[in-house]
Amino acid sequence: MALAAALLAVSATAFGLQASEALKAPNNDWNWALPQGFPQPRVPASNPMNRGKVAIGHRLFYDTRLSGNGTQSCSSCHLPELAFTDGKTTPVGSTGDVLPRNAPSVANSAYHRTFTWANPALTSLESQMNVPLFGTNPVEMGVSDKNRGKILRRIKRDRWYKKRFPKVFRWSKKPVSWFNVVRSISAFQRSIVTGTSKYNRFLGDKANLASDERRGLSLFMGEEGECHHCHGSFIFDDQSTYAGAPVERLKFHNTGLYNVGGTGAYPTGNQGLYEITGKKKDMGAFRAPSLLNVARTAPYMHDGSVKTLMDVVDIYARGGRIITDGPYAGDGAKNPHKDPLISGINLSEQDRRDIVAFLKTLTEKDYSKDPRFSDPFKKKNKRK
Numbered sequence: 001m002a003l004a005a006a007l008l009a010v011s012a013t014a015f016g017l018q019a020s021e022a023l024k025a026p027n028n029d030w031n032w033a034l035p036q037g038f039p040q041p042r043v044p045a046s047n048p049m050n051r052g053k054v055a056i057g058h059r060l061f062y063d064t065r066l067s068g069n070g071t072q073s074c075s076s077c078h079l080p081e082l083a084f085t086d087g088k089t090t091p092v093g094s095t096g097d098v099l100p101r102n103a104p105s106v107a108n109s110a111y112h113r114t115f116t117w118a119n120p121a122l123t124s125l126e127s128q129m130n131v132p133l134f135g136t137n138p139v140e141m142g143v144s145d146k147n148r149g150k151i152l153r154r155i156k157r158d159r160w161y162k163k164r165f166p167k168v169f170r171w172s173k174k175p176v177s178w179f180n181v182v183r184s185i186s187a188f189q190r191s192i193v194t195g196t197s198k199y200n201r202f203l204g205d206k207a208n209l210a211s212d213e214r215r216g217l218s219l220f221m222g223e224e225g226e227c228h229h230c231h232g233s234f235i236f237d238d239q240s241t242y243a244g245a246p247v248e249r250l251k252f253h254n255t256g257l258y259n260v261g262g263t264g265a266y267p268t269g270n271q272g273l274y275e276i277t278g279k280k281k282d283m284g285a286f287r288a289p290s291l292l293n294v295a296r297t298a299p300y301m302h303d304g305s306v307k308t309l310m311d312v313v314d315i316y317a318r319g320g321r322i323i324t325d326g327p328y329a330g331d332g333a334k335n336p337h338k339d340p341l342i343s344g345i346n347l348s349e350q351d352r353r354d355i356v357a358f359l360k361t362l363t364e365k366d367y368s369k370d371p372r373f374s375d376p377f378k379k380k381n382k383r384k
């Protein structure tokens with residue numbers, strides 16, 4: 001709880017937000033190339049999209065000079081070839097701190113209503129970025145009061161940035177500022193909207209699903225599988241939002257992954273919404289993540305404790321996970337805080353394989369092969 005409160009305090013003060021500056025943004029020259037069925041993303045009035053800003057954010061996202069000791073960039077834990085996740089159970093920050101949670105994708109994050117695994121207070125990409133940049137518990141990028149000026153000087157000295165910042169942030173007295181760094185990276189992340197998966201092409205009548213994938217789809221969308229209740233949106237979550245969307249109640253769910261010692265508890269440090277609200281009923285409640293690209297984002301769940309998609313489906317079929325020994329032993333299926341929709345499903349071996357086959361149709365074209373999103377510091381991706 002202390003952590004959440006501290007983060008909120010940071011977001012209000014970290015940049016000394018200059019509202020008047022925010023209103024004088026350059027002309028909006030942005031065109032969304034929206035996939036079929038994807039609505040217009042919501043963009044904060046204080047940070048309109050434009051191409052120059054997205055280009056700066058793209059480079060900064062991959063720039064290790066942005067971390068205190070120059071060893072990490074955002075892309076260290078959000079790799080394009082792994083759909084902007086990192087393949088690890090939990091990542092390690094730039095100074096060696098182990099993070100408690102698995103790195104989620106930043107693709108299609110323009111549509112998220114809240115950010116990170118269970119924090120209803122982080123409602124914009126801009127505010128989320130305080131965590132990796134300035135967070136101290138744990139340290140990720142390791143930007144602090146001591147080095148924040150020095151890091152900006154590194155950016156200012158770079159010829160590529162020197163040319164672009166003053167153009168894009170014409171009205172800023174100091175174009176290279178943390179405020180503008182955060183706005184640029186947010187705009188880049190917002191720009192990562194794609195719908196190239198086989199399932200998307202199927203929706204547009206441009207691809208066929210094989211018979212196992214179709215059976216998986218109907219199990220996923222049907223009342224037996226129940227998956228669609230929490231993963232039923234166009235990005236397969238239940239919190240997504242877009243321009244003009246009605247405001248719905250925010251949902252977080254306990255899916256019965258733990259029941260430490262039969263008390264209903266989740267492991268300390270990873271107790272979900274409970275860490276923010278302190279309410280027992282929120283124990284183990286996490287956000288249902290988007291399932292786009294899920295075949296590339298293993299390992300799974302908030303703590304990366306589930307290795308394969310088949311293991312995930314087995315847990316849902318059982319109605320929770322049983323852990324037989326060790327410090328976290330307990331039967332998650334009997335967790336008193338579990339969402340009633342996680343009640344166990346009668347699935348044959350073939351059904352399980354079909355669901356996994358369907359989940360694999362949600363894989364997008366490799367982001368590391370798309371020059372709009374790939375690492376601009378890699379020679380082969382250089383545009384100019």
Ligand code: HEC
Binds near residue numbers: 104106185
């Ligand atoms: C050391 C690894 C690491 C680094 C470096 C890192 N992140 Fe993350 N990121 C994570 C983890 C872990 C989470 C989940 C945190 C949580 O749920 O508490 C996360 C969550 C996010 C989310 C939320 C996504 C969602 O679906 O809710 C965004 C957006 C994000 N990071 C952007 C960034 C940006 C931008 C940077 C660079 C300024 C960055 N990250 C640097 C590990 C990292």
Ligand code: HEC
Binds near residue numbers: 227253289294341
């Ligand atoms: C009651 C809501 C709910 C239902 C029903 C549900 N899920 Fe989930 N799903 C979640 C939540 C919440 C998480 C994250 C849980 C955590 O990390 O503790 C999750 C995580 C996942 C993940 C891991 C994703 C990742 O990136 O780590 C997959 C895969 C998944 N669900 C697939 C399914 C399938 C398949 C079904 C149907 C058999 C299903 N879900 C039904 C809420 C639900």
